[in-house]
Amino acid sequence: xxxxxxxxxxxxxxxxxxxxxxxxxxxxxxxxxxxxxxxxxxxxxxxxxxxxxxxxxxxxxxxxxxxxxxxxxxxxxxxxxxxxxxxxxxxxxxxxxxxxxxxxxxxxxxxxx
Amino acid sequence: xxxxxxxxxxxxxxxxxxxxxxxxxxxxxxxxxxxxxxxxxxxxxxxxxxxxxxxxxxxxxxxxxxxxxxxxxxxxxxxxxxxxxxxxxxxxxxxxxxxxxxxxxxxxxxxxxx
Numbered sequence: 001x002x003x004x005x006x007x008x009x010x011x012x013x014x015x016x017x018x019x020x021x022x023x024x025x026x027x028x029x030x031x032x033x034x035x036x037x038x039x040x041x042x043x044x045x046x047x048x049x050x051x052x053x054x055x056x057x058x059x060x061x062x063x064x065x066x067x068x069x070x071x072x073x074x075x076x077x078x079x080x081x082x083x084x085x086x087x088x089x090x091x092x093x094x095x096x097x098x099x100x101x102x103x104x105x106x107x108x109x110x111x112x113x
Numbered sequence: 114x115x116x117x118x119x120x121x122x123x124x125x126x127x128x129x130x131x132x133x134x135x136x137x138x139x140x141x142x143x144x145x146x147x148x149x150x151x152x153x154x155x156x157x158x159x160x161x162x163x164x165x166x167x168x169x170x171x172x173x174x175x176x177x178x179x180x181x182x183x184x185x186x187x188x189x190x191x192x193x194x195x196x197x198x199x200x201x202x203x204x205x206x207x208x209x210x211x212x213x214x215x216x217x218x219x220x221x222x223x224x225x226x227x
Contacts, residue, residue, distance in 0.1 A: 009153070034215075043117075043203050043218030044156065089155055099144030099163060099207055100171060101216060105155040 003027055004092050006104025013111050019077035021107045023090035026071065030092040034101070035064065035075050038087045047088070048075070080111045115139050119204050119219035126194040126226045134189040134222050136204030144207040145187035146216070149173065149200040156203065162187055163209070194226045 005024045013019045023033075034049035050057045050064040050073065057064045063076040077084055087108050091101040120135045138145065146161035148171075158171025162181040176198060178190040187206075191198060201223050207216040 006155070041220075043205075043220050045218065046215040049215075099146050099205075099216070100158055100161045100169075101146075101156075102158070102172070103148075103155040105153060 003102045004090060004104045006090050006107060008107060009105070010108045011110070013080045013109065015080065015082060015111055015113050017080050017111075019075075019080045019084065019109055019111070021075045021088055021090070021109075022072065023074065023104050024070075024072045025092050027092070027094075028071070029094045030102075031095065032093045033064070033066065033073050034091050035062075036089045036091060036103075038089065038106075044089060077109075080109075082111045082113050085109055085111050117204055117206050117217050117219035119202075119222050121222060122220065123223050124225070126191070126224065128194060128196060128226060130194050131190070131192050132194065134191075134202055134204075134224070136187045136189065136219060137185050138187075138204075138206040138217070139185065140206060140208075140217065141184060142206035142217075143184070143209040144205075144216070145181065146171070146205045146207075147177070147179065147187070147189045148203045148205065149198075150203060150221075151200050159189065159202075191224075194224075196226045198224065199226045200224060 035047045036044035037047045038044040061078045066073045087106045089106045090104040117138045147159040148156040157173045160179040162168045204219045205216040
């Protein structure tokens with residue numbers, strides 16, 4: 001059973017548009033929800049993360065929205081740029097740990113100029 | 114700081130061969146983990162460690178062994194490689210405690226088993 005479900009698998013957005021990636025989880029014990037960004041040939045790197053005691057977190061053009069009752073969280077990229085083209089992974093863990101993250105399957109984002 | 118260093122970057126093995134993927138970190142992190150990344154599957158946790166001498170299994174541990182004798186190193190051993198282990202392997206490290214919010218990943222090892 002997949003513990004973290006991510007959609008869509010791929011996303012094409014025009015430059016300046018809003019990119020939205022959604023994730024859903026089942027395990028209510030999860031208490032740490034990071035998003036990782038990965039460029040081809042590189043390891044993933046932390047983009048932004050949220051804990052369930054807040055409903056939204058914003059860092060620059062990147063925002064996480066968190067809905068605890070629905071067990072869903074999403075990443076919004078405002079004013080998307082070609083440099084944002086990458087694969088994005090949502091993840092979850094228990095105990096706020098980043099040592100044993102459960103990842104979604106990833107979303108490949110392409111931002112067209 | 115070098116961060117998380119993985120070696121080798123590429124490896125081709127024959128079925129049944131054994132090998133060790135090396136991972137070293139210089140950030141004095143307690144946590145170290147191994148993930149495998151397959152197309153369309155995301156990253157799946159193989160094994161992780163919360164400190165020297167302590168290891169635990171992740172989602173997909175079969176066919177892999179680990180040990181953690183020092184804080185810095187966390188090698189991943191394939192005892193008898195199988196084609197199903199063809200993948201990109203990532204090592205990650207992170208600190209313990211609520212103030213630590215990031216897992217740092219290495220550049221990956223691309224392994225092909227023929």
